[in-house]
Amino acid sequence: MSLVALKNLFWRTADADAESRRCVIRQRDSSGRQSSEDSARTITHADLEAQQRIPLLGQEVTAPLPKSFKVDARVISDATIGLSDGLTVPFALTAGLSALGDTRIVIFGSLAELIAGAISMGLGGYLGAKSELASYQETRCQTERLVQKDPQAVVAEVRDVFAPYGLPAQTLDDLAAHLSASPRLVDFAMQFQHCAQEPASSRALTSAITIALGYFLGGLLPLVPYFCVEKNDLLRALYISIGVMAVALFSFGYVKTCIVTGWRGSKYIRQGVFGGIQMVIIGGAAAGAAMGLVKTFNELVDP
Secondary structure: OOHHHHHHHHHHHHHHHHHHHHHHHHHHHHHHHHHHHHHHHHHHHHHHHHHHHHHHHHHHHOOOOOOOOOOOHHHHHHHHHHHHHHOOHHHHHHHHHHOOOOHHHHHHHHHHHHHHHHHHHHHHHHHHHHHHHHHHHHHHHHHHHHHHHOHHHHHHHHHHHHHHHOOOHHHHHHHHHHHHOOOOHHHHHHHHHOOOOOOOOOHHHHHHHHHHHHHHHHHHHHHHHHHOOOOOOHHHHHHHHHHHHHHHHHHHHHHHHHHHHOOOOHHHHHHHHHHHHHHHHHHHHHHHHHHHHHHHHHHHHOO
């Protein structure tokens, strides 16, 4: 074999070994990349599963949302009573005193009536709430005595509560037997038979303050224009007071009606407008009657 052939054979073998080594390296690199990609996919998939589980875990440990603030219906009723009286009676008195032609008489007389009326209305609300609490306590005491003396009569009353709903006789007997042995039988009788709920401990004070404030703030509106005009400009103050009270009475009537019926829809809007117009008519009639009577009395006393 010639030297050239030996040289070619040697270099061909070396090239083959080098090529084989390069193939092995490429295979190792590709397998390494594949394994890293697989691990990345595994990690990514695990992360996705963990992220998907996070909301579920969050829902389990999340504290309950706080309850939304809601005004007691009785507070709204007390405010309505105070405002309705405050927007009509003091306005009628203010208009009536305007017939005397003296701003000081209107201001002092109206303020005296406002303070006395607010105290009177507040005391009325306080005493009414106290009477309601006393009535509830007496009814509960009577129910407790009836449960101790004649439990069968209470069981019969329980059947009477459920009888209008068309329940089977066996179901009525089971309900009556279960409730007769329940420690909350008195609570059930008070709520479903007597339709009475225990008033809050602060009910009387809250009612008094709400009615008194509603009366005073409502009656203060027609008096404000008299503080803003000259002493001898009584007629202008009267006209401004009438305009202010017309807007206030209509707004109060509209809001009061829509709170009961609803706000959206042409039907409810018409009812709200009717309620507002009704309040304006009532307040205007009271003011006109008061003003006419004051003028009549003034002419009779000083012809």
